[in-house]
Amino acid sequence: QNIGAENQLDAIIKDGKLRVCTTGDYKPFTFHDKTADNYQGIDIDLAKSLASSLGVEAEFVATTWKKLLADFTTGKCDIAMGGISVTLERQKQVFFSEPYLVNGKAPIARCEDEAKFQSIADIDKPDVTVIVNPGGTNEKFVREKLSDAKIEIYPDNVTIFRQILDGKADVMIAESVETELQEKLHPGLCAINPEKPLQYGEMGYMLPEGAVVFKAYVDQWLHLAKATGEFDRIYASHVK
Ligand SMILES: O=C(O)C(=O)C[C@]1(C(=O)O)C=C[C@@H](O)C=C1
Incomplete structure (x- = not known):
């Protein structure tokens, strides 16, 4: 579905799910465990926390580093998370959240x-x-x-x-x-x-170009996750 950028946040809430593109090949951020058939990692837990703050389910959508930008710009997901570097080249086609790691x-x-x-x-x-x-x-x-x-x-x-x-x-x-x-x-x-x-280098979450309301929400959620210690707790549970 093609959601108008300014309505992204409402659309996610109405849809009941947050579609998260992730590569599943990058510890400690995103790892697809084939045996358990689930995703694990810092950004996976943070995606679940973001989804839960919106009252929706996180749905992980598999992508690869080669296909990430194409998958994202063709609307396969609402946000991309998992150790993604903020680059000016990508920024020409997408928005990024505030960086969460340097x-x-x-x-x-x-x-x-x-x-x-x-x-x-x-x-x-x-x-x-x-x-x-x-x-x-x-x-x-x-x-x-x-x-x-x-x-x-x-x-x-x-x-x-x-x-x-x-x-x-x-x-x-x-x-x-x-x-x-x-x-x-x-x-x-x-x-x-x-x-x-x-x-x-900096890491950030990839957001749809022009989705200013959604970006404001993600930035505020991230700010609170850091301020309350939730971010550090999740980080420490994956980096021992
Ligand atoms: O492309 C990016 O955003 C990344 O930071 C991902 C990337 C990469 O550069 O290939 C970074 C480190 C990992 O080894 C795997 C993937």
């Missing part, structure tokens, strides 16, 4: 290589293989910053970290929150300087 791109590698990969220049060498998931800002970053290193595209952002451990690639450059979690999930991998990312 982090940025940082490397992760086998721990024995930590000293070898301290900077972009260290990584950008012909004998270094950088593995990257396609379609998002990780791919954009490595394509812009690396010219000599080998770039290997690997489609599954869930098993991608295992590839480094197995020696199929040397480094991945991802978001610092993610590298800090993945080093815990993969003993042998080390997040490299996550406190000093190689590039500044």
Whole structure:
């Protein structure tokens, strides 16, 4: 259905559901658990909290990093949540909520290589293989910053970290929150300087272009989630 932008909030309430586009491949924000057949993560819990504040159900709509913008701009969902970077390129076609996290791109590698990969220049060498998931800002970053290193595209952002451990690639450059979690999930991998990312980044929720009333609501809900400690509680339950 094509909802007039200014009526988005009313339409969601009337519809009884909040359709949330999410990729399900990005811990700790959005993860599709195949066995349990459900979505888990910081942004999944926050989506449920947003839906509940509206008195509606959250309905998760699967998307991919490649299809995210197309799925969103063709109206497959009301909001997109799950570790999405705010970019000016996307902002030309959509609105973003206020940013809810600041982090940025940082490397992760086998721990024995930590000293070898301290900077972009260290990584950008012909004998270094950088593995990257396609379609998002990780791919954009490595394509812009690396010219000599080998770039290997690997489609599954869930098993991608295992590839480094197995020696199929040397480094991945991802978001610092993610590298800090993945080093815990993969003993042998080390997040490299996550406190000093190689590039500044912010995460936000993707909203329909022009949906000013809905954006005002989401921003206020987010503000309250932060002010009341709900945001921190949800965050801490996924990042131990
Ligand atoms: O495109 C974005 O918004 C993202 O931040 C998503 C993105 C990516 O850049 O590919 C970020 C980190 C994860 O490793 C997976 C997905």
